[in-house]
Amino acid sequence: xxxxxxxxxxxxxxxxxxxxxxxxxxxxxxxxxxxxxxxxxxxxxxxxxxxxxxxxxxxxxxxxxxxxxxxxxxxxxxxxxxxxxxxxxxxxxxxxxxxxxxxxxxxxxxxxxxxxxxxxxxxxxxxxxxxxxxxxxxxxxxxxxxxxxxxxxxxxxxxx
Numbered sequence: 001x002x003x004x005x006x007x008x009x010x011x012x013x014x015x016x017x018x019x020x021x022x023x024x025x026x027x028x029x030x031x032x033x034x035x036x037x038x039x040x041x042x043x044x045x046x047x048x049x050x051x052x053x054x055x056x057x058x059x060x061x062x063x064x065x066x067x068x069x070x071x072x073x074x075x076x077x078x079x080x081x082x083x084x085x086x087x088x089x090x091x092x093x094x095x096x097x098x099x100x101x102x103x104x105x106x107x108x109x110x111x112x113x114x115x116x117x118x119x120x121x122x123x124x125x126x127x128x129x130x131x132x133x134x135x136x137x138x139x140x141x142x143x144x145x146x147x148x149x150x151x152x153x154x155x156x157x158x159x160x
Contacts, residue, residue, distance in 0.1 A: 024083075024084070024148065025144065025148065026145070026148055027086060027087040028069055028072075028073055028087060029141050029144055029145050029148070030101070030145070031069060031087065031089055031097065031101070031103075032069070032137065032141045033138065033141045033142065033145065034097075034101070034102070034103040035060075035062075035065055035095055035103055036134055036137045036138040036141060037138065038103050038105055039059075039060055039062070039105075039130075039134050040131075040134055040135070040138060042058060042059070042060070042105070042107060043059075043127065043130050043131050043134060044131075046058065046059075046127055047127055047131070050124065050127070056109050057109070057123075057127065058107035058108060058109060059107060059108065059130060060094040060095060060105065060107055060108075061092065061093060061094050061108070064092045064093065064094065064095075065092055065094070065095045068089055068090055068091075068092050068095075069087075069089060071090075072087040072088055072089045072090070073087065075088055076088070093106070093108070094106055094107060094108060
């Protein structure tokens, strides 16, 4: 009898944690943070290879990801009233998530630059703009996640 009660309590606790992790803005913030983190690696790789002959920088279609994230939020609102539940973020041409919510990229060639004599398609201004925008997205997202976790910590500790 005791074992079944303990198992039920553990299952209730796991359900509570799962409900907290999929409630409010946390799923969309987590997805945004995952994409921003991976994109930061890609942008710094592009910058590091800016003088490499035949190097073609790659980038993501971030507006397409943002549109799909907004659509996933709308679908969750219609299904659950927006209070909770996981986000069903469908894959875009560049970004997809697996069943463990890990992000996978299929970056495309960055376009719009001039092809130089060493066959490198570099555009320093565009790279720096992408890096600055992505850094701001990453910073804002981590601040919002920290705020959500602080609210949960206060609620769990029952302090006001």
